[in-house]
Amino acid sequence: MSGWVGADAVAPFSTSVPNTIVYVPEDGFIRSLELLTSRSEVTQVDRGGRIRLRTAPRHVFAFVSEAHGQPIVSPVRIYGDLVSADNRGADAAEHLREVAIGF
Numbered sequence: 001m002s003g004w005v006g007a008d009a010v011a012p013f014s015t016s017v018p019n020t021i022v023y024v025p026e027d028g029f030i031r032s033l034e035l036l037t038s039r040s041e042v043t044q045v046d047r048g049g050r051i052r053l054r055t056a057p058r059h060v061f062a063f064v065s066e067a068h069g070q071p072i073v074s075p076v077r078i079y080g081d082l083v084s085a086d087n088r089g090a091d092a093a094e095h096l097r098e099v100a101i102g103f
Contacts, residue, residue: 001070003052003085004092006078009067011099013092019049021081023056023073075100 005020007013024032033053037044042051063074072078075096082093097103 002073002078003081004089005070006072007082007092007096009070009072010075010078011096013095014088018087019052021052021054023054023060025058025061026055029053029055 001009001020001022003019003021004014004017008017022032022036033044036042036051036053060073060077063077064071065074066072079093079096079101082089082096085092
């Protein structure tokens with residue numbers, strides 16, 4: 001997990017979590033998409049989705065930790081995802097940088 005969900009687990013800032021980014025290994029994207037969309041409450045959309053599935057190279061998963069029972073990518077990866085997010089992503093990224101990254 002990354003983005004708003006990751007930030008909420010590492011350094012809570014927002015009162016709501018508008019969406020989440022889920023990283024999957026490059027070779028597991030299709031299978032992950034099939035598993036996710038097989039759930040009745042999940043519908044695949046072209047834009048505006050609350051769950052964003054992204055591929056990542058295997059080394060990204062070497063820095064995964066766990067928070068609240070969820071796998072969370074590194075704070076630096078979360079920071080990068082928030083900086084490019086809409087709405088108040090830059091504010092949440094700045095808070096994360098101060099609280100969890102330390103520079």
